[in-house]
Amino acid sequence: MLALLTPLIKQRPRLINSILPSINLLLGALLFAAISLSSHASAVSSNIVVLAVLADWLHLVAAALWVGGMLYITTTYLPVLARKPVAERAHSLVTLIPYFSPLAFAGVLIMALTGPFAATIHLSSWVQLFTTAYGRALTVKILLVGALLTTSAIHVSLIRPRLKREYYKYAYAVEGVTYNQAQQVKLREGRVTTLTRRLMGVLRWEPLLGVGVIVCVGLMNVFAGTLTPIAAPTQPTTTKPAAAFNATVKTTDNKFTAKLNVNPNRFGTNIFTVTVIDNSTGKPSSNVGVSLYTTMLDMDMGTDSVNLRPDGKGHFSAPGDLAMSGNWQIRIQIRTPDNTLHETKVKLFTPF
Template sequence: MKLGKRHWALMGALMLLCCLVMPQWASAHAYIVQASPGENELVATAPERLTLEFNESLQTAFFDIKITGPDGTQADDGNVHVDEARPHILETGLRTGLGNGTYAVNWKAVSADGHPIQGAYVFHIGEPSGAPAGLADLTSGSGQVGGPLKWILSLTDWIQYLALSVILGTLALLLFRIAPASMAREPLEVPRSYRVLWISYGAASVAALISLPLNTLYESGVSIGEFSWALMGSALKLTSFGQIWMVQMLIVMLLAVTILSGYDRDRSLRIRIWSSYGSLVLVLGWLFTHAMTGHPAAAEQRALAIAMDFVHLIGAAFWIGALTAMAVCLPPLADKLPSAVRGEVYWTAIRRFTAWGIGAVAALVATGIYSSLIILPAPILTSLFTTAYGLVLIAKVVLLVVMLVLAWRHARMARTGSGNRLAGSLKAELIAGAVVLALAAVLTHLSPGQPAAVGPYKEVQTMDDGTTITLQVSPNRTGENQFKVDVKKPDGSTVNDLEQITLSLTHLDMDMGIYEITIPKNDTGVYEAEEYISMPGRWNIKVHLLTRSLDSLDAEFEIDTANP
């Protein structure tokens, strides 16, 4: 269908507004920006407390810090808390009389966007003593956790997205007169609409109901055997998801009343129509609760990010839901007509839908660009192709393009009025839409800032005199890694007279100080060390070599470390 100038102007204005209000990127998952004592820090005397400062606020439930001493005993005093005045601070006290040695810190928390995170690192009192007892049992690194539960939660979100879309689309078909008015005496008499509303309502309600215990397990990190009503009570009281879930349950009950009232033939048509508009408002409210959870909740401009995500959800839900309603409800209307004019029912509805669909597409494009730019870490193009979040986002965009192509085809068919039934490609458009909603649900539980697995690292740098320095890091993921340095002379022979080999690691995405690794000298020319990398992301490694003749060699490398 040909777009008029005002339609292009509307789409352009929305995207321009999006660009004008675009904030700088803010991570959608919490991470440590400063720790005291810090990563691998050596302190002269035992500190009174350990403090972890995150880039965003934490939720006041399901957090913990455990500190293990050199002999494997507990070194913290158990008083772990989130600072009330500074909710981005997690801290605990340490026991008195701690001796010298290496201490392991194992922490967990729930970020503002509702995703559980955890990590581990070591610090030293007096002199390092090697890995503390039980360190191998600790979770190393820092990042999102959850395992299979996050995929089950993605499924419940998808069911809600799909069911709410169908309810929204069906109500729009009825109330906005997308269905030809001549085919029904009143809007609510469209065949199958009542059944479609109740099936969708039941699916969305069940999915929302079971999401509370599932999310409690997900955020708390406990096993099913440790699950309790008290734990779920804590989720309701102390987490943003729990509070939003209670709002969802209120909407569930009210929505049942308004749907029943809308089809109660003992009431006047005016009351029934207004009840259906009430159902429409409640569905929008339900979608808004989904916009309040997940990545937008952690953005710097939280209100704007949530509003954009809400508009994005509405655009997608209307598009996919209205198509579903037309595919289900229009055939019974058309079958009552002679075959020669049967197609007009479909093409009239599609022409009316296209006018609304232009606005939905404009909203999807503008808000999609906005959300991607505030969630994906810079550089954006790199994040698109190196993170699971970016790859899923690309798949979602590709499917949206497929839907647009199919929608353009259907609009052309509607304009020419060819055929007497809905095109088979409409089913393809619906299937693509259902997959788009599934990918949207998956994105809610994916970390946008975690790099994909990159494998072992190896790079060679050549000095001015022709000497080559090779650095290898394997497996190049958080946890224990093997660092190997090879040095060769210009003639290819191995340099085996190194007196000092030092690696200085600096995280490029957050302030963690400098982590130094000293590799023991030997006469074999093979210089290796086993050390921990505590955080995923980009690290700068400065290699400093000192020969027995006091000549120094220096090189810098940049590695991109992944989660295990």
């Protein structure tokens, strides 16, 4: 609103005129802060969000110094200058434009520091420069900034120094200090006119590259979501039923055969069932006692015991815990009526 009202209200108090530039500068800085806080810079992890937002804000300020200054030169300064004689145009260009160079250099320096920093935050791989819309917009922006640097270097290091030399030679020729012949004056004037038009042409079209940079910045905000790949739809998985563990082993003295069943063989509570076969008769034995001792092999967790209860048909069962998934050893102990112990061991892997 202030930018629109400033040219309309020409009769302003002196105090307003003195503070108006500062107010515009403050409001512009706040606008850039709002843009940074709502851009992709604020969507990074919380431990670097402050640095990301600050870098983005500085990047916008730098673009305003550099590109904004070029736009002012093109839209305001050059149209006024075009109505002046060639000598005044040349004098103004070699006198006033150098004052803008420090601001432009500061903008370039800040962009050179904050740009790669922001890229390292938002890009996880250089491949994303070509495989994502955000990366392609960033690539075009880099190319446009490179073109801007090239054109700026051309008119700062080549055209402007030559114009400055030719203008002073022309001024000396007009004053008769060095050259007092009309032919020399006309020759110098022709060179000054050519260089002035060339410099004004570069300054007039250079901001178009800057506008392209600003468009790319906007597209990067729009396409920031392409940096996070969209998860592919997954097929619904069906949980396989738990598979019970079964093993058949003989005792070390070969007098009994133990058939062990662990159901469902998952960490947590399981049902342990042992069927005892007397090898001398080949029939289940019910007049024995059965105990199990479970030991975790992957971690020292001690040994737990499970006393199994008989069903009168040669089967012994009881609930017990396998406290975690992994490799277990189960020692089966069979006690006969004469208190003789017959043992065997089984190893199994219990999944999660």
